[in-house]
Amino acid sequence: MAEFDYAQALAQIDEKSAMMSKALNVDELRRSIAELERQASEPGLWDDTERAQGITTRLSAAQSQLRRLEDLSRRIEDVHALVELGREESDQESLEEAQDEIRSIHADLADLEVQTLLDGEYDARSAVVTLRSGAGGVDAADFTQMLLRMYLRWAERHGYRTTVMDTSYAEEAGIKSATFRVDAPYAYGRMSVEGGTHRLVRISPFDNQGRRQTSFAAVEVVPLVEATDHIDVPDSDIRVDTYCSSGPGGQGVNTTYSAVRITHLPTGIVVTMQDERSQIQNRAAAMAVLQSRLLVLRHEEEARKKKELAGDIKASWGDQMRSYVLHPYQMVKDLRTGYETSQTQAVFDGDIDAFIEAGIRWRHEQRKAEQAEAGSPDGVSRK
Known part of the structure; x- marks a missing residue:
């Protein structure tokens, strides 16, 4: 096994941290927090409940973002000191601890990097999500309800405020459709990559002969309008x-x-x-x-x-974008990005961050490719 290169690893996290601070504009973030704090302290703020909730939600998110950046900065300083101490004292235990922390910082920086890719016109907005059952009868209605639970659990994991705005129940089980709102900065940017047709393959619990059933549900995501x-x-x-x-x-x-x-x-x-x-x-x-x-x-x-x-x-998006297979094997696979996992229960419990992040990176590459084609010297797109 190759020896861990501490100097190179530290240089990489220093460089990535500097890039993230620049991309997320820490100085502007602090100015934004100061302005939101001023608005939040205005007398009569809660006379307009919707405006007040918007201000406090943005303030909380901005403060959380700043704390996250400052915490990463402190951790990077600490791991530099830990590596230096481990080398001076020939302390292998400290060096191994530093190695684990460097990997953890790398992962957190990669997660933070995803937000810098949310640069679409409406990406920073809250999101309105509508689910509709498709082909598959009662299984499709049940699948639609499973997706609703999945997304609400995902939002709960992140502390995002959600409001179920409308639900149309199916006669036998599940739901025909549902609309819910996710109030959080960049909720639309993250949720928008979930839009499309989702497919479920499983042994139908509603079939007394125990046959395999394929059913579909549609997910529509739109940004919340502003004045x-x-x-x-x-x-x-x-x-x-x-x-x-x-x-x-x-x-x-x-x-x-x-x-x-x-x-x-x-x-x-x-x-x-x-x-x-x-x-x-x-x-x-x-x-x-x-x-x-x-x-x-x-x-x-x-x-x-x-x-x-x-x-x-x-078209830049295909119709069917993800398959959830529960029989004859366990697999959830995104058909655009190729990302997949066998942890199907975890996915339905809201563990979909990896799918969302892969979708955001895929979309970013698609946009870059489109811009490159549009900017070709002769103005003609390249196939």
Whole structure:
């Protein structure tokens, strides 16, 4: 086994740390924290609950980011001292401890690096995620509910605030669809790589003959709109229907016409919302989701036009993006990045960071390739 090169390893983490500090702009981060603290101390802040929650969420995330960077800086200083002490004292135990810490720092820097790749126009936003069951009958509805639990557990692991905005239950088991919101900086940038068709292969628990069943679920991720987005939706472009909310419990929410369905007539987009007791609150939440989807639609149309002008009209995302196989073997595999694991139960319990990080790196490389093609000397895309 080759001898561990402490000098080279320390130089690498020093270089990577400097790159991360520059990319994440520590000075600007501190200025941002100071401004958010000023806003958070304003009298009457909580008169506008949504604005207050946005400010406190951004402040908490910025403070956490700064603490993380400062903690890494201290750890790097400490490991330098530990290596120096181990060499001076010929202390093999200290050197082995330093080696473990260097590897741990490398892993944390790699994780931090992922955030620097979230440079899309809306990546820093909160996310609105909609799940829909596809082909596969009751198995697809059950699979959709498994995915909902997976994503909510993932958000819980990271301390992200989530709100289930709408759930449509299937008759036998599972859910037909669900919409939830993830409030955290860069939630959209991270969750957006989960968008696409997910496939499950397993022995169906709903088949009395124990046959293998393949089922599908669709995941849609959009960024949460902000006041500055200027997505105007004329009243003449929408149809609003109200109805009794559905779901278990039989509470007051199930007996009043509080649920809202908004149909955007020009595009056919339909948004339903029934999480709140008030029809007014559900309508406001549904309009926010509709505006988010229209924002993405506008962004996709602009990107499509740019690709057409560049002579490149190929789609960058495939339809089926991940397979979850529970029989005849255990495997979850992302079909875009090639990342896979046999720890299927861990994945369904929310351990999906490796998939998300692989997806972010894959998307970053796709964007770089597209930019390189668009910037070719003769203006013609390269196949």
